Amino acid sequence: MYILVAPDKFRGSLEATEVCQSVTEGIRLAFPDAKIVSTPLADGGEGTTRILTEGSNGKFVSAVVHDPLGRYIEAEYGLSGDGNTAFIEMAAASGLNLLKPEERNPFLTNTFGTGELILHAVNSGVKKIILGIGGSATTDAGIGMAAALGFEFLDENEQNVNPNGENLSSIKNIKTENVNPLIKPVEFIVACDVTNPLYGEFGAAYIYGPQKGADQVMVAKLDMGLKNISDIATKTFGKNISGNPGAGAAGGLGAGALWFLNAKLREGVSIVMEQTNIAEHIQKADLVITGEGKVDDQTLQGKVVKGLADLCQKNNVPLAVVCGTLMITPEEAQNAGITYAVSVLNRPMDLQQAEKEAFSLVCDATFHLVRLFFNKSRK
Missing domain, CATH: 3.40.50.10350 (Glycerate kinase; domain 1)
Structure with missing residues (x-):
């Protein structure tokens, strides 16, 4: 048997x-x-990186990156045995578990560290990155991640804004000229089991903002910011994906992955079973x-x-x-x-x-x- x-x-x-x-x-x-x-x-959430790495006879790699509040931490991701695929959990760099309860504040947190992990993997020569986006501490639509990759977010005076949730409403332009060229040929697959849109009643701010430390006033402002970045990104990239299932995952990182990484969103369990x-x-x-x-x-x-x-x-x-x-x-x-x-x-x-x-x-x-x-x- x-x-x-x-x-x-x-x-x-x-x-x-x-x-x-x-x-x-x-x-x-x-x-x-x-x-x-x-x-x-695993279903694409916590523990997925370990399972995929070990299942491919791979190894774990450490990198010094920024946590959700900009402090240096050591984070880990997996590299497949053949060196072609990296397995990254955004929670390793930008997760809610990295903050004390009193530190939770989606106005201030960002996904910059996740972008640094992606850069580290890309610089090692990977051809594919499987990114799990559960457990985030952020509501920044992925602009922190994008900033680490070379995207620039400018206000009405053409000044760079700090890429966090509070400043989403201030963004009037996105510059792509300085994006790391190694990013473009890499295939990105995002493990995403959330179907929420980016903004609105069932969007990232209203549904998940409170558990990340947002009060009602903050939730409303974050939602306005998500709507604004959607408008700007739609003009920049020529595609409106704010209503796509999963766009609101991980504080809008689902949408950010679609815009900035040209990623595909897939059910986490399907990815794990395939791998x-x-x-x-x-x-x-x-x-x-x-x-x-x-x-x-x-x-x-x-x-x-x-x-x-x-x-x-x-x-x-x-x-x-x-x-x-x-x-x-x-x-x-x-x-x-x-x-x-x-x-x-x-x-x-x-x-x-x-x-x-x-x-x-x-x-x-x-x-x-x-x-x-x-x-x-x-x-």
């Missing part, structure tokens, strides 16, 4: 590689002779086991589990899901293409206890599901 183990992380308790180890132990207990292939997955050749493994598998901390409505809208379910259905391979919290109905599981779904909790316990025992809980649950599947398949 060929079993593919392809989970996401259990946030707060197990990384995806640890879930793989736990599931593998459970399989071995139930079926020692099984052929097991483990491929940890890890997961479809080839599924075609050979008798059973696929996946999992994540919580399986709910969001899971069925573009997460790892849904991506696997679609591929498993296409190849007529059963998919089993182990999770901490199971919040979908049997009908929803069936409609999504999930063959078997189970919570690993085997008795009443609080979150702290569940996280502490996560490894053994996943292992035990896997043992039972594999025994069930194997006994059924032998008849």
